[in-house]
Amino acid sequence: MAERRRHRPGLLHRRVSGPAANGLSRDEVSSRVSRGLANRVPDATSRSLWAIVRANVLTLFNAIVGTSFVLLLLLGSWQDALFGVAAVGNAVIGVVQEYRAKRSLDRLAVLEAPLARVLRDGSVQEIPTADVVLDDVLVLRAGDQVTADAAVLDSKGLEADESLLTGESDPVDKDAGAEVLSGSIVVAGRGTARVIRVGAESFSNRIAAGAKRFSLVNSEIRNSLNRILGWLTWALLPVALIVANGEMQSRGGWQQAIANGTWTDALVGVIASVIAMIPLGLVLLSSVAFAVGGVRLAGNKVLIQELAAVEGLARVDVLCLDKTGTLTEGGIIFDGVHELAEPAAQGWEHALGWFGADPEANATSRCLEAAFAHDGGSPAVSSVPFSSARKWSSVTFDGGSPGHGSWILGAPEIVLAGGPAGGAEPAADAALERAGRFAESGLRTVVLAYAAGASITAENPTLPAAVKPVVVLTFREQIRPDARQTLDYFRDEGVDLKVISGDDPRTVAAIARSVGLDAGEGYDARTLPADPVLLEEVMGAHAVFGRVSPDQKRDMVAALQRRGHTVAMTGDGANDVLALKEADLGIAMNSAAAATKAVARLVLLDGRFDRLPSVVAEGRRVIANIERVSKLFLSKTAYSIAIAVSFGLLTLQFPFLPRQLSFTDGLTIGIPSFFLALMANTTRYRPGFLRRSLSFAVPAGLIVTASLLGLNLYAASRGATAAPEAAGSLQSASVLTLSALGLWILAVVARPLDGKKLAVVLAMVASLVLLLSVPPVRDFFELALPPAYLLLAAGAAAVIGGLAVEGLAWVHARRFQGT
Numbered sequence: 001m002a003e004r005r006r007h008r009p010g011l012l013h014r015r016v017s018g019p020a021a022n023g024l025s026r027d028e029v030s031s032r033v034s035r036g037l038a039n040r041v042p043d044a045t046s047r048s049l050w051a052i053v054r055a056n057v058l059t060l061f062n063a064i065v066g067t068s069f070v071l072l073l074l075l076g077s078w079q080d081a082l083f084g085v086a087a088v089g090n091a092v093i094g095v096v097q098e099y100r101a102k103r104s105l106d107r108l109a110v111l112e113a114p115l116a117r118v119l120r121d122g123s124v125q126e127i128p129t130a131d132v133v134l135d136d137v138l139v140l141r142a143g144d145q146v147t148a149d150a151a152v153l154d155s156k157g158l159e160a161d162e163s164l165l166t167g168e169s170d171p172v173d174k175d176a177g178a179e180v181l182s183g184s185i186v187v188a189g190r191g192t193a194r195v196i197r198v199g200a201e202s203f204s205n206r207i208a209a210g211a212k213r214f215s216l217v218n219s220e221i222r223n224s225l226n227r228i229l230g231w232l233t234w235a236l237l238p239v240a241l242i243v244a245n246g247e248m249q250s251r252g253g254w255q256q257a258i259a260n261g262t263w264t265d266a267l268v269g270v271i272a273s274v275i276a277m278i279p280l281g282l283v284l285l286s287s288v289a290f291a292v293g294g295v296r297l298a299g300n301k302v303l304i305q306e307l308a309a310v311e312g313l314a315r316v317d318v319l320c321l322d323k324t325g326t327l328t329e330g331g332i333i334f335d336g337v338h339e340l341a342e343p344a345a346q347g348w349e350h351a352l353g354w355f356g357a358d359p360e361a362n363a364t365s366r367c368l369e370a371a372f373a374h375d376g377g378s379p380a381v382s383s384v385p386f387s388s389a390r391k392w393s394s395v396t397f398d399g400g401s402p403g404h405g406s407w408i409l410g411a412p413e414i415v416l417a418g419g420p421a422g423g424a425e426p427a428a429d430a431a432l433e434r435a436g437r438f439a440e441s442g443l444r445t446v447v448l449a450y451a452a453g454a455s456i457t458a459e460n461p462t463l464p465a466a467v468k469p470v471v472v473l474t475f476r477e478q479i480r481p482d483a484r485q486t487l488d489y490f491r492d493e494g495v496d497l498k499v500i501s502g503d504d505p506r507t508v509a510a511i512a513r514s515v516g517l518d519a520g521e522g523y524d525a526r527t528l529p530a531d532p533v534l535l536e537e538v539m540g541a542h543a544v545f546g547r548v549s550p551d552q553k554r555d556m557v558a559a560l561q562r563r564g565h566t567v568a569m570t571g572d573g574a575n576d577v578l579a580l581k582e583a584d585l586g587i588a589m590n591s592a593a594a595a596t597k598a599v600a601r602l603v604l605l606d607g608r609f610d611r612l613p614s615v616v617a618e619g620r621r622v623i624a625n626i627e628r629v630s631k632l633f634l635s636k637t638a639y640s641i642a643i644a645v646s647f648g649l650l651t652l653q654f655p656f657l658p659r660q661l662s663f664t665d666g667l668t669i670g671i672p673s674f675f676l677a678l679m680a681n682t683t684r685y686r687p688g689f690l691r692r693s694l695s696f697a698v699p700a701g702l703i704v705t706a707s708l709l710g711l712n713l714y715a716a717s718r719g720a721t722a723a724p725e726a727a728g729s730l731q732s733a734s735v736l737t738l739s740a741l742g743l744w745i746l747a748v749v750a751r752p753l754d755g756k757k758l759a760v761v762l763a764m765v766a767s768l769v770l771l772l773s774v775p776p777v778r779d780f781f782e783l784a785l786p787p788a789y790l791l792l793a794a795g796a797a798a799v800i801g802g803l804a805v806e807g808l809a810w811v812h813a814r815r816f817q818g819t
Contacts, residue, residue, distance in 0.1 A: 022119070022120075022121060022122040023118065023119030023120045023121065023122070023136065023137040024120050024121075024133070024135060024136055024137070025120070025121055026120070026121060028135070029120065029133055029136075032133040032134050032135070033131075033133060036199075037133050037134040037198060037199075038130065038131060038132065038133050038198060038199065039116075039129060039130050039131070039132040039133065039147065039148050039195075039198040039199050039202070040130045040199055041199050041200050041205050049099060052095055052099055053095055057091050057095070062091060065275070065278065065280075068271045068274055068275055071267065071271060072268070072271060072658070075264055075267065075268065115127065115128060115129065116128070116129050116131075116132050116136075116138065116147040116148075117138065117139045117140075117141070117144065118132060118136045118137060118138055118139065119136075119137040119138075119139055119192065120136070120137075124139050129147045132147055132148050132195060132198060133195070133198065134195055134196070134197075134198050135194060135195060136148075136194070136195045137153065137192050137193070137194055137195075138150050138192065138193045138194075138195060139192055140158060140180070140186050140190060140191050140192065140193060141186060141190050142186050142187060142188055142189065142190065142359075142360070143185070143186065143187075144185070144186045145183065145184070145185055145186075146160065146180045146181065146182050146183065146184045146185075146186065146193075147182060148182050148195045148197065148198050148202050149179065149180070149181055149182050149195070149196055149197035149198075149201075149202045149203055150179070150180050150193035150194055150195045150196055151177065151178070151179055151180075151193060151194050151196050152174050152175065152176050152177060152178045152179070152180060152191055152192070152193045153176060153191070153192045153193055153194055154176060154191050154192045155174055155175050155176050155178075155189065155191040156189050156190050156191055156360070156385070157188055157189030157190070157360045157385030157386065157387065158173070158174040158175075158180075158186065158188070158189040158190060158191035159171040159172065159173055159174060159186070159187050159188040159189055159362055159363075159386070160172050160174050160180050160181075160184040160185065160186055160187065161184060161185040161186075161187045161363070162181060162184045171187045171188065171362055171363050173386075173387045174189075174191065174193075175387070179196070180193055181202075181203040181204070182197075182202040182203050182204040182205070183203065183204035187362065187363055188360050188361060188362045188363070188385070188386070189360050189385060190360075218312070218566075218584045218585075219308035219309075219311060219312070220311065220315060220623075220687075220689055220690075221286055221308065221311055221622075221623065221626055221689065222286070222308050224689055224690040224693075225279075225282065225283055225286060227690065228279065228634070228637070228690075229278075229283075232277055232278060232637070235277070235641065236274055236277060236278075239273065239274070239277065239641060239644045239645060239648075240270055240273070240274050240644075242644065242645055242648035242649060243269065243270050243273040243274075243644045243645075243647070243648040243654060244266065244267075244270045244648075245648060245651075246647055246648030246649065246650070246651045246652060246653075246654070247265075247266035247267075247269045247270060247648075247653060247654060248263065248266050249651040250651050250652060250653045251263075251265070251266060251653075268657065268658065269653060269654035269657075270654070271658060272654055272656055272657060272658040272661060273640065273643070273644035273648075273654050274644075275658060275661070276636065276637075276640035276643075276644075276656070276658075276661050277637055277640040277641050277644065278637070279630075279633040279634060279636065279637050281633060281665065281669065281670050281673065282629070282630055282633035282634070282673075285626075285629060285633075285670075285673055285674060285677055286626055288674070288677070289622050289625060289626055289677045289678065290308055290310050290311070290622060292678055293310035293618045293619070293621070293622045294310055296618055297310070297614065297615060297618055300611055300614050301604065301605040301606040301608065301611060302602060302603070302604060302605065302611050302614070302615055303602065303603040303604075303605055304601070304602060305600065305601050305602070305603065306601050309585060309601035309602055310615075310618055310619055310622050311619045311622050311623050312568065312584060312585035312601060312602075312619065313568055313585055313587075313602070313612065313615045313616050313619050314615075314616050314618075314619025314620045314622075314623055314685045315566045315584075315619070315623070315685055315687075316495060316566050316567065316568040316584065316585060317494065317495055317496060317565050317566050318495065318496045318497075318498060318560050318565040318566070318567045318568070319490055319495050319496070319497055319498070319567075319568050319569075319570070320498045320499075320500050320556070320557060320560070320567060320568065320569045320570070320579070320583070321497065321498065321499050321500070321570050322499075322500060322501060322569075322570055322571040322572065322576050323477075323499055323501035323503055323508050323511055323512075324477075324501065324502075324503065324572065326480075326483075326570045326571065326572065326589065326609065327479065327480060327483050327499065327511055327512070327515055328477040328478055328479055328480065328483075328511060329477075329478040329479075329480055331363065331477070331478070332363065332364065332367060332444060332475045332476065332477055332478075333367060333475065333476060333477075333478050334367040334368060334370070334371050334473070334475055335443055335473075335474040335475050335476045336473075336474050337352075337371075337471050337472075337473055337474075338434065338438075338471060338472045338473070338474065339470075339471050340427060340430070340431055340434070340469055340470065340471065340472065347397075347404075348407070348448055348450070348470045348471060349372055350374070350378065351395060351397075351407035351409075351448065351450075352368050352371075352372040352409075352448065352473075353368070353369075353372040353373050353374030353375075354374050354378075354380065354395050354407075355368055355393065355395065355407075355409050356368030356369035356370075356371075356372055356374065357369055357374040358383070358385075358395075360385045361386070361393075362386040362393075364386075364444070364446065364475060365386065365393065365409065367475060368473075378397055378398075379397075379398075380395045380396060380397060381396045381397060381398050381455065382395075382396045382455060382456065382457045382458065383395045383396070383458070384456055384457070384458050384461045385458070386409075386410070387461075390410070390414070390461065391410050391411040391414045392408050392409065392410025392411065392414055392415050392463070393408075393409055393410060394406055394407060394408045394409070394456045394461075395407050396454070396455045396456055396457075405450060405451055405452045405453055405454055406450070406451045406454040406455060406456045406464065407448060407449070407450055407451075408448070408449045408450075408451065408456070408463065408467060409446055409447075409448050409449075409473075410446060410447065411445075411446060411447075412431060412432050412435040412436075412445055412446070412447040412469075412472070413432065415447050415449050415463065415467060415469075416428035416431055416432055416447060416449065416467065416469055427468065427469055428469055431447060431469035431472060434472055435447060435472050438472065438474050440510075441510065442476065442507070442510025442511060442513070442514055443474040443475065443476050444474065444475040444476065444507075445472055445473065445474055445475075446472075446473050446475070447469050447470075447471070447472050447473070448469075448470050448471050448472075448473065449467040449468060449469050449470060450467065450468045450470050451464040451466070451467045451468070452468075477507075477511060479511070479514055479515060480609050482608055482609045482610035483515045483609055484515045484516050485610060486609045486610045486612055486613065487515055487516060487517065488516060489612075489613050490612075493616070496543075496565075497517060497543065498539070498543055498544075498545070498556075498560075499511075499512045499517065499519070499543065499544045499545065500545045500548050500553055500556060500579070501545065501546055501548060502546070502547065502548055502549070503546055503547070504546050504547065505521070505522030505523060505524045505525075505544065505545065505546025505547060506521070506522055506546070507546070508522050508544055508545070508546040509521055509522030509544050509546070512543070512544045517543060517544070518543065519543060519544040520542070520543070520544065522544045522545065522546050523538065523542040523544065523545045523546070524545075524546060524547050525545050525546065525547045525548040525549070525552050526547050528545075528552060528556075532555075532559065532562070535555065535556070535559045536559045536560075536562055536563050539556055539559045539560055539563070540563065550576070550577070550578050550579070551578065553569075553576065553578060553579035554578040554579045554581070554582045556579070557569055557579050557582045557583050558582055561582075561584070566584045566585075567583045567584050567585075568583055568584065568585040568586075568587060569582075569583035569585070569586055569587065570587040570588070570589075571586075571587075571588060571589075571592065571596055571600075572588060572589045572591055572592035572596060576588075576592075576596055577596055577599050580596065580599050580600050581599050585601050585602065586599060586600040586601050586602070587600055587601070587602045587603075587604065587612070588600035588602070588603050588604070589603075589604050589607045590603060590604060590605045590606065590607050591607055602615065617682070619685070620681065620682060620683060620684065620685055621680060621681045621682070622677075623685055623689065624681040624682075624683040624685075625676060625677045625678070625679065625681050626677060626689075627689050627692065627693055628676055628677075628681075628749055628750070629669075629673040629676050629677050629749070630689075630693045630697070631693050631696050631697050631700070631745075631749050632668070632669045632672075632673055632742075632745065632746060632749055633669060633673070633697075634693055634694060634697030634698075634701075635696070635697040635698075635700040635701045635704070635745055636665065636669055636701070636742075637697070637701070638697050638698045638700065638701020638702065638705075639700075639701035639702070639704035639705045639708075640701075641701070642701055642702055642704075642705035643655070643704075643705050643708060643709075646705060646709055647709070647712070650709075650713075652712055652713075652716070655708060655712055655730065655731060655734035656731060656734060656735065656738075657731065657781075657782060659780070659781055659782070660731065660735050660781055660782070660783070663735070663771075663781050663783075664735060664738050664739050664742055667739060667742070667743070667764050667767055667768050667771075668738075668739060668742025668743050668745070668746055668764065669742065669746075671764065671767075672746055672750075672760050672761070672764050675756075675760045676749075676750060676757070676760065679756060679757070692816050695812060695815070695816070696749075696808065696809075696812045699808050700745055700805055700808060703741075703801050703804045703805055703808065704738065704741050704742075704745075704801060706801070706804075707737055707741060707797040707798065707800065707801035708734055708737055708738065708797070710797055711730075711733060711734060711737055711790075711793055711794060711797045712730065712734065714793050715730045715733070715790060715793070718789065728782065728784060729784060729786045729787060729790055730786070730790065731782070731783075732783045732784050732785070732786050733786040733790040733791065733793065733794040734794075735781075735783060736786070736791075736794045736798070737794045737797050737798050737801075739768055740794075740795075740798035740802070741798055741801045741802060741805070743761065743764060743765055743768070744798070744801070744802040744805055745805055746761055746764065747761050748805055748806070748809045751809075
């Protein structure tokens, strides 16, 4: 059969005749190319590589961090410049993520055909798709992808599959004068068509252009971190000035500090306070957690096209589903043959075999090929190809064949309505009733009827006056075996489901009911209101929509978003591209059009719908763990700001060197956070990540500040800040206090403590003791054993602060219980 549908070898460069016999001449083609009327599309997105680098590197935030880094190098304090590694890592990750998104958009294309078959100078030629020009005559055959919008000149049973563009799963008949859209596939027949739109004006390229708008996935984690960094950017300079004044005043005033050179130590203290305020590690760790989640999902055949998309599905509360390719596997399959009550006419199996083997068979007839063999014998005297306008096809066998006469295969309500004389067989009513019952259950039906002694020809395609219904054939769309189970999972998780398709709303509703959705009759999108407010109401009231255009799909997603929903959209066709782009999370099947996969954030590589629950689980793990570790990082930001302001206003020296803060950060935040962020966590997503984190982090930071402030004020009352040696002892006591409180906060945040979490906390405590026992480490971080009174004071400050943290954790847990 495959051989019968191939293009004939002698097709290329043979002479043709009839309408548009010559096509365009070479001079006409050159003229159109010079006027820009070729099928070329500018390959550009809205964001260049330089714009991406500039947005991620040349910022006020990075300028402050970069300046601090350079100053420390100039002052010879490279040991205090370790934060530069994290800062560079954050910038690189930002550039790489956006550049990957840009590259996906650059590759976006609806057209995949590299060559087009055109008629020029009287002969058929194959040329690159980009060389097609306006008014070219396309020569179309079954299997071709239409390369530019065109108007049909001549049709011999020409049918196009426009499901990738419009969502309509049934092939569309293309008679003379009809328009064929670029990106559609010729599935039956042959014909010629004159190009009417090229390049950016063609249907497929208009879809691609709308999808190439640059954007990043909507990530609550990333948005929250960017909001924090934005706040800090404007707080850094005022706080730095307060700290600078405090540092200089603690060294005898500005004049004396500049005169005796101690201003350099003051500058190091200012930089330490500034860098301590910035949660550089949180940004880096979030990217690492996303990346690890992406690797885990890749093992489950889920491709993450943008790291932050890992969290997306865990936040979704509305999932919009395209029918074709998502709930169903695409295409239709033969369901069964149902003989009618009267004895069937002889030869009906032979007739069905012929319909299935016909090279110009439509998609429905081709489904019969496997079930009804055709040996090639008993040649047809005449035949009429299927037309969606007629809704039937026919074949006539000669008198020596089994079942000689005419056989008609088509829509029951058309075939059994009777010919011009109106004489339908009495059995027609019973056949129509039976076919109607099948249709109500979601099956597609066609009837095979017989007209003895009649001859139907392509020149006179008219139904006989009386036909005899022989069998009813049923077809169905192949439901994905994992569809019902996956949809049940999302319903149980409180996710609202919407089915949005370009197909007939009754068919969509039947499919939806078969997978357990309460579909009703289905809403015909051709009657959707244009008013945005009314559209929102319709989207809230209905769950199944049919006859939806690509632009309507996008508007429907936007309407749900305006109602406060986080929306995911699945799809496989180019008609889904705009909606996938608009959605908070676009999901494509691997069988999807190239343009659809390019714009989607997730691609299910094996096409299994039941992979989505694993995506939800991974997103929950990432969100819950990043919320957990964010409390550590943000508490550090809170106490860094509070320490900088309070010590500066009280003209006390900043109690840490930058390297000492790196030491405490690593043991109490950085290293344990890495392990906590990668552990299992099944906590269900709850909105308000930033509010919950700050409600714990800010009070915790103030507790740490109060403990350190009390320690330093006590030390000042004992004269411990007068000599440099005493100042070093106070710094060491402050490091011990901060380390103890940091580990206490770590133990609180890690709860409930299981074996793995407890092991992480105990390992950090052991590491602190070990490192303080190693002389080279103490020397590098400029740490020393404080005097006994300072050691006792540090211990008391840590215990009091720790008990306050316990009280905070108790209040926080009850305040946000169940939210």
